Amino acid sequence: MAYAIIETGGKQLRVEPGRFYDVERLAVGEDEAVTIDRVLFVENDGDVSIGQPFVTGATVEGTVLRHLRGRKIIVYKMRPKKKTRKKQGHRQELTRLMINSINLNGSEVGGGEQAAKPEAPTKAESVSEQTEDED
Numbered sequence: 001m002a003y004a005i006i007e008t009g010g011k012q013l014r015v016e017p018g019r020f021y022d023v024e025r026l027a028v029g030e031d032e033a034v035t036i037d038r039v040l041f042v043e044n045d046g047d048v049s050i051g052q053p054f055v056t057g058a059t060v061e062g063t064v065l066r067h068l069r070g071r072k073i074i075v076y077k078m079r080p081k082k083k084t085r086k087k088q089g090h091r092q093e094l095t096r097l098m099i100n101s102i103n104l105n106g107s108e109v110g111g112g113e114q115a116a117k118p119e120a121p122t123k124a125e126s127v128s129e130q131t132e133d134e135d
Helices: 123-134
Strands: 003-008 011-015 020-024 033-036 039-044 047-050 058-079 084-104 107-111
Touching: 003 058, 011 020, 020 058, 039 058, 039 084, 039 107
Parallel strands: none
Antiparallel strands: 003 011, 003 039, 020 084, 033 058, 039 047, 058 084, 084 107
């Protein structure tokens, strides 16, 4: 399983292909592609690339799913015995980003086709198989 550690919005984030993440608001429209080149670390099945500070030739490609706002937090400041109170709220502007692939030196190390998991038979299918075996 390949993953990368990227820097976006002043924060470091561990990302994997096929998953979505909420990052600080990016100046990109919805359903548009994003390429992040601030990659700090790439791991692909035991093969590790560490940047100083960034891995050269490494990019992470993603698609913006939507823009949203985070949960509201309350900032309450009070000075005791002075009758001073200040209440302020804040909601962070976020972008939901779907990670499509991780590229290293032009070759894709993670993403693209996802390994299809074999589906477990449904209850109805397993019952019909059992009745056919008994006949």
